[in-house]
Amino acid sequence: MGLSCGARTLKFSLFIFNLVFLICGFVCLCIGTWLILDKYAVDNLAAATAKVKCYENDDGLRDLATKPAAVRQIGYLLLFGGIIVIIVAFLGCCGAAKEWRPLLCCYGTCLMIILATEIAAAIYASLHSHVFEKDxxxxxxxxxxxxxxxxxxxxxxxxxxxxxxxxxxxxxxxxxxxxxxxxxxxxxxxxxxxxxxxxxxxxxxxxxxxxxxxxxxxxxxxxxxxxxxxxx
Incomplete structure (x- = not known):
């Protein structure tokens, strides 16, 4: 028995939604790898940005280029963040396309874990905000x-x-x-x-x-x- 119109729409929407995130994950992965491997990455980006109108006097990237440790940390953050996004989005894409329940269950579980982690972090931050401010x-x-x-x-x-x-x-x-x-x-x-x-x-x-x-x-x-x- 085929899917109803509403179910097909939901399936297609879920696939497109996760496909977009899958692409974003690969972009983050590539940028993170670039920042880690190329120590002149931010310098080159700052030079290119300086040629764009309205950004000639923006010193943000030039300031960041003087802090290689911070650039590498950003690179690792993008790298690991991109990997997580790719894994979750891949489960969503394949689960929606194949209509395979185990993949969809794994996808839903990952989303629940991410949501629970964010809620726990928000609660912890609100309860310990005075400690963070003091530090x-x-x-x-x-x-x-x-x-x-x-x-x-x-x-x-x-x-x-x-x-x-x-x-x-x-x-x-x-x-x-x-x-x-x-x-x-x-x-x-x-x-x-x-x-x-x-x-x-x-x-x-x-x-x-x-x-x-x-x-x-x-x-x-x-x-x-x-x-x-x-x-x-």
Whole structure:
């Protein structure tokens, strides 16, 4: 006995739906493999993007290219994520096309496991959000110690320069200051020592001058009062 019109429509929809995800899975797999094997992948992508109109001044990819460890982590995430998507979508495609109950049961079981994992992760995150915020706040405070505060400082450790650049960009764009905008936050930073402890806050903590440039110093009473943790 043949399938009814509604059943055939459902079968076709399930097949197309999973076929799309199967293709997306292979795309993620290929991109992940590319990022892992080609250490210049993001550099090439940034160069190509810079030629596209409206993206000439987008520094996001160029910044990412300076962090090879992060690029490899993204590559592994895409690789394993793509494999999982391919397996689940393959079960759905074959199960719908062949109308084979065992495959459809495996497909449904995989979806239930994924859904249960997402629900469990959401519940865990909501119950422990204060712990995550506390840990993240500690990480941010630790990064402030690496804030060297000058572009002219000659150093072999480029991490300090990257941290300074990242913090300056966040504070200027979001008009915030440090982690909590409190006195003493920068006291353990390289910048505080370079300034011979004359200032409490770096220039990026204060509004720009009329010409769009940073002030020479940032008076305490003029600093941004917004907490940067709200924007990160």
């Amino acid at each position: 993240f706040r500690e990480i941010l405070h630790a990064s402030l110690k690496m804030y060297n505060g000058t572009d002219t400082l000659v150093t072999k450790d480029s991490d300090d320069i990257l941290v300074k650049t990242a913090w300056d960009k966040i504070m200027m764009e979001k008009q915030c200051c440090g982690v909590d905008s409190k006195l003493g936050e920068f006291n353990e930073s390289g910048w505080f020592s370079l300034m011979q402890k004359r200032f409490q806050f770096p220039p990026a903590c204060c509004p720009l001058k009329k010409n769009g440039k940073l002030q020479a110093s940032c008076p305490t009473i003029q600093r941004y009062g917004t907490v940067s943790l709200n924007y990160i």
